[in-house]
Amino acid sequence: MGVVISAVLQAVLFLVLPFVWWTVTARRRIGFFAWLGWKRPVVTRPTVLVAVMVGAFLLFLVPAFVIAPRVASSAATSQFHGLGWAGLPEVIAYALLQTAFAEESLFRGFLLKRVAVSLGFWPANAIQAVVFALVHAVPFGLVVNAGWGLAIGVLTGAIGALLGYLNERLAGGSLIPGWMLHAGANLLTGCLALAAVL
Numbered sequence: 001m002g003v004v005i006s007a008v009l010q011a012v013l014f015l016v017l018p019f020v021w022w023t024v025t026a027r028r029r030i031g032f033f034a035w036l037g038w039k040r041p042v043v044t045r046p047t048v049l050v051a052v053m054v055g056a057f058l059l060f061l062v063p064a065f066v067i068a069p070r071v072a073s074s075a076a077t078s079q080f081h082g083l084g085w086a087g088l089p090e091v092i093a094y095a096l097l098q099t100a101f102a103e104e105s106l107f108r109g110f111l112l113k114r115v116a117v118s119l120g121f122w123p124a125n126a127i128q129a130v131v132f133a134l135v136h137a138v139p140f141g142l143v144v145n146a147g148w149g150l151a152i153g154v155l156t157g158a159i160g161a162l163l164g165y166l167n168e169r170l171a172g173g174s175l176i177p178g179w180m181l182h183a184g185a186n187l188l189t190g191c192l193a194l195a196a197v198l
Contacts, residue, residue: 003079003090007098014102018110036109042172049170053181056162060185062155080193091190100183104163104175107132112164113173125164133157 022032033039043049080087080094107128116124136156141149163178171177 003098004093007093007102010098011102011105014106018105021110021114036105037113037167037173037175038105038109039174039176041174041176043170044172045170049166049177052162052166052170053177056159056166056181057185059155059159059162060181061189063152078193080190082196083194085194087194088191091187091194095186095190096183099186100179103132104167104179104182107160108164108167108178109175112168116168121168125161125168128164129157129160132160 018036019032022035026035080091083090111131112124112128114124115127119127133153133156137149137153140152163182166181167173167175167178
């Protein structure tokens, strides 16, 4: 139950700054969730979208299968290790809400879209990817070591850049494809941890 409460709190916390910004700048023009990108995707190149999703999904699995086994007690999903299927509600809250919803809303929905207004898509995508990488790499590097932190940073930065491209360039600004991919990868690794495979 603690993970569920933590997931809700993190999602709310990650929405505070975007909500204040929206209230000041866009409240009269567009709804909050549509402004972030929580809207139906507009897909004009489905083959490219699927290829990017597959590539990003494979990148998501590298930390799970290459890095996590070497630093098992520090991996994000280690909290679920060996809990069995009784831990499934917590894994679902972690994957769908705490990580995917909160992070997609803050990094791709808020940061990328707001910076792109001033700098354009490519610089904005690079900035959000670097911030996304740092948020994952720095704590990991402090707990485990700098080498593993750097590896996590490079991988999460690449994933963040792919998710930004996927959402903005291939889905018409919708966060839904990136959220599905992010949630799916974290759900898979969480379930593998439940079964004590990871």
